[in-house]
Amino acid sequence: MSKMNFNDYGRCMATYNSWQNDVLFDLCDQIGDVERRLDRNMFFGSIHNTLNHILYVDLRILTILRTGEAGPFEPTSIVADDFETLKAMRAKVDADITEFVEGTDHSWQDEIRELPFPNGVTRKLPRQLFLVQLFNHQTHHRSQITSELHKMGLDYGNTDVPYTPDLPIS
Numbered sequence: 001m002s003k004m005n006f007n008d009y010g011r012c013m014a015t016y017n018s019w020q021n022d023v024l025f026d027l028c029d030q031i032g033d034v035e036r037r038l039d040r041n042m043f044f045g046s047i048h049n050t051l052n053h054i055l056y057v058d059l060r061i062l063t064i065l066r067t068g069e070a071g072p073f074e075p076t077s078i079v080a081d082d083f084e085t086l087k088a089m090r091a092k093v094d095a096d097i098t099e100f101v102e103g104t105d106h107s108w109q110d111e112i113r114e115l116p117f118p119n120g121v122t123r124k125l126p127r128q129l130f131l132v133q134l135f136n137h138q139t140h141h142r143s144q145i146t147s148e149l150h151k152m153g154l155d156y157g158n159t160d161v162p163y164t165p166d167l168p169i170s
Contacts, residue, residue, distance in 0.1 A: 011102060017138055
């Protein structure tokens with residue numbers, strides 16, 4: 001591949017995020033429910049709550065990408081209280097993200113959306129920005145969790161995008 005366009009970016013990042021989420025959920029499965037729910041003074045308290053927050057925001061951004069609309073923002077929402085449901089939902093949403101970026105209708109990329117933000121300000125933004133935000137947001141909060149896993153002596157492994165297995169580039 002000589003250069004990347006926005007569609008290539010979306011496909012690569014969807015593959016990267018699926019890989020990173022698989023690694024993260026495998027490690028979180030190993031530490032057990034007590035450790036996942038322990039208040040670690042993270043922004044959302046626990047690893048479990050942070051995993052829920054990531055999923056909640058992904059669902060919200062997917063709605064914005066698909067429809068251009070967003071309901072009220074409730075960042076502490078618990079999407080799934082038990083880990084097995086959360087893990088299954090994570091896999092489903094990752095598949096939904098991949099399906100979205102692999103879609104053949106990319107006309108959404110040229111659209112501007114006017115959305116209210118929690119601070120009361122309404123902004124006009126390109127829908128492409130929300131796809132960038134989806135990936136950035138996941139990376140930001142995964143790093144909080146991986147820091148806690150590191151403190152527990154668990155090696156999270158590589159997080160560099162170029163090491164992503166099966167990157168969809170030629």
